[in-house]
Amino acid sequence: MPKLEVLNTVLATIQDIGRYGYRSLGVPVSGALDRSSAVQANVLVGNPPGAPLVESFGPIMLRALSDSIVAVTGALTRIAIDGRAVAEYRPLWLPKGSVLEVGPPILGQVIYVAVAGRISCDEVMGSCSTYTRGGFGGLGGRPLRPGDVIEASLGGQRLEDLWSSISTRYVPEEGRVAYRLRQGVVLRVTPGPHRGVLSDDDWGRLLSETYTVAPESDRMGFRLRGPPLESAKRLGRLPSFPVDRGFVQVPPAGTPIVLMADAQTTGGYAVVAVVVPPDTDLLAQCPPGTPVRFAELGVDEAEDVTAQYLSYLESPEVSEVGPGFSEYDAYV
Amino acid sequence: MTPRVAPLGGYAVYVELCREVSLECNRRVHALYYALSSRAGDLGVTEVVPAYSSLTIFYDPRRVRWREIARAVEELVRDAEVFTPPPPRSFMIPVVYGGEYGPDLERAASMRGLSVDEFVRIHTSRVYTCYMLGFTPGFLYLGDVDPRIAVPRLETPRERVPRGSVGIAGRQTGLYGIESPGGWRIIGRTPVVTFDPRRDPPIPIRPGDRVRFYEIGEDEYRELEGVWIEEVQ
Numbered sequence: 001m002p003k004l005e006v007l008n009t010v011l012a013t014i015q016d017i018g019r020y021g022y023r024s025l026g027v028p029v030s031g032a033l034d035r036s037s038a039v040q041a042n043v044l045v046g047n048p049p050g051a052p053l054v055e056s057f058g059p060i061m062l063r064a065l066s067d068s069i070v071a072v073t074g075a076l077t078r079i080a081i082d083g084r085a086v087a088e089y090r091p092l093w094l095p096k097g098s099v100l101e102v103g104p105p106i107l108g109q110v111i112y113v114a115v116a117g118r119i120s121c122d123e124v125m126g127s128c129s130t131y132t133r134g135g136f137g138g139l140g141g142r143p144l145r146p147g148d149v150i151e152a153s154l155g156g157q158r159l160e161d162l163w164s165s166i167s168t169r170y171v172p173e174e175g176r177v178a179y180r181l182r183q184g185v186v187l188r189v190t191p192g193p194h195r196g197v198l199s200d201d202d203w204g205r206l207l208s209e210t211y212t213v214a215p216e217s218d219r220m221g222f223r224l225r226g227p228p229l230e231s232a233k234r235l236g237r238l239p240s241f242p243v244d245r246g247f248v249q250v251p252p253a254g255t256p257i258v259l260m261a262d263a264q265t266t267g268g269y270a271v272v273a274v275v276v277p278p279d280t281d282l283l284a285q286c287p288p289g290t291p292v293r294f295a296e297l298g299v300d301e302a303e304d305v306t307a308q309y310l311s312y313l314e315s316p317e318v319s320e321v322g323p324g325f326s327e328y329d330a331y332v
Numbered sequence: 333m334t335p336r337v338a339p340l341g342g343y344a345v346y347v348e349l350c351r352e353v354s355l356e357c358n359r360r361v362h363a364l365y366y367a368l369s370s371r372a373g374d375l376g377v378t379e380v381v382p383a384y385s386s387l388t389i390f391y392d393p394r395r396v397r398w399r400e401i402a403r404a405v406e407e408l409v410r411d412a413e414v415f416t417p418p419p420p421r422s423f424m425i426p427v428v429y430g431g432e433y434g435p436d437l438e439r440a441a442s443m444r445g446l447s448v449d450e451f452v453r454i455h456t457s458r459v460y461t462c463y464m465l466g467f468t469p470g471f472l473y474l475g476d477v478d479p480r481i482a483v484p485r486l487e488t489p490r491e492r493v494p495r496g497s498v499g500i501a502g503r504q505t506g507l508y509g510i511e512s513p514g515g516w517r518i519i520g521r522t523p524v525v526t527f528d529p530r531r532d533p534p535i536p537i538r539p540g541d542r543v544r545f546y547e548i549g550e551d552e553y554r555e556l557e558g559v560w561i562e563e564v565q
Contacts, residue, residue, distance in 0.1 A: 026465040124529040136529035193346040242381035242388035266466030274341035302342025303393035
């Protein structure tokens with residue numbers, strides 16, 4: 001049975017695809033910040049796409065307490081097994097006693113480590129996602145700490161058999177989030193319910209200015225720095241209404257906040273735009289200081305984009321390496 | 333009144349039934365919420381979240397497009413009988429008022445020129461309607477409080493408000509289901525557990541249900557600590 005001990009982390013939690021169906025009771029969805037990278041990691045190790053896995057900000061170090069299979073996706077980083085460099089976006093065999101070292105992100109900021117098998121965690125309201133503010137899900141509702149053990153059940157399957165069926169899987173460069181980050185971050189939005197309170201000048205400003213991700217961003221929301229939207233300030237607080245990941249709130253300070261995975265279920269600030277779901281994955285990978293822009297998308301196109309994204313999350317494509325495949329290519 | 337319907341992000345529809353906060357408008361929100369939830373599967377709707385005067389409908393754009401949902405909402409709104417939400421259930425919540433349990437009670441009473449006892453008597457004399465749950469897991473927005481005990485939020489929110497705390501903000505009274513930051517004026521605390529993530533559902537109180545508070549002493553607080561909230565039959 002795959003078993004890993006956490007040796008070191010900065011901020012890591014167990015997440016899955018999210019906790020749906022309880023928002024009317026105030027329970028946030030939570031789940032992986034970058035869902036595209038999370039489902040890729042799961043499929044690389046043969047797990048269902050939405051299975052629980054480790055989400056890590058910054059480096060993480062794990063020791064195999066028994067033979068295990070893992071895959072690392074998300075931010076571009078350097079990884080090594082017992083000091084020997086290995087590739088991201090590939091299934092990795094971790095022999096008992098070996099140490100997997102995942103370095104600091106080079107491009108992006110969130111790293112996913114999937115472990116082959118069903119990892120044991122607190123399943124509450126149908127999800128293993130850790131919601132630290134509520135203290136539930138994951139391992140004891142808190143971030144991982146050194147000494148924690150992540151156990152995965154293969155349900156009777158032999159690890160060697162699993163390995164032989166998945167060991168050639170990989171995600172090519174174009175399918176990785178780092179590739180998209182290199183093109184620059186443009187968040188596609190549709191107008192929000194309070195678009196009407198913005199002056200046309202301010203709407204134009206939102207769509208033409210470059211904002212940067214502020215340091216006071218977390219799993220609940222990403223704050224942006226940039227020119228304030230003066231016309232939204234007039235509105236102040238509204239009667240609370242339901243909000244979600246991707247909603248662009250404008251509090252009285254006039255600079256936008258994009259709500260993210262742990263977003264509160266209701267809010268009272270004007271929502272001037274809504275980011276299409278796949279682009280919230282991209283924003284999740286933007287560390288403080290990253291420039292981001294907004295671009296308007298028609299609602300029909302937004303529906304098409306979302307439909308495609310939902311299908312991808314349910315069955316993400318991974319490739320199989322052929323003869324002549326070089327690990328070095330995968331690594332770079 | 334025709335609802336305002338707005339498509340959001342290619343996966344959600346915002347429906348605003350009215351602009352003001354009132355029990356009547358909120359009752360219509362709940363009715364529409366229950367009507368939509370019961371038809372969710374047929375409509376391609378994945379989740380419906382109600383609030384004061386609006387709700388957000390989440391849908392799968394592979395199964396349905398927003399215009400069909402907008403049409404369904406307009407039909408439901410026209411059909412008067414959908415505006416009969418399920419009969420509300422009733423809950424009684426014991427509260428220790430004041431002291432360390434309700435650090436803002438004395439100030440709130442003096443703001444309104446009332447004695448602490450009068451303030452508590454007024455707070456416990458009404459049956460409140462659950463307008464909505466939100467903000468944090470299991471946070472109950474209840475109302476309306478008697479205007480004589482309406483007090484504004486704190487100027488600076490607290491970093492930590494204990495689970496079970498009962499507060500007032502304007503004409504609303506609220507209950508914190510989990511420990512969290514918060515800006516409501518805290519007048520008391522209940523020992524009973526109203527939110528438990530390991531239960532399904534994690535809180536028995538739904539939008540539209542009725543809640544009444546009653547005063548208990550510290551001895552009873554200790555006896556009832558950790559007891560799960562039950563519906564009053």
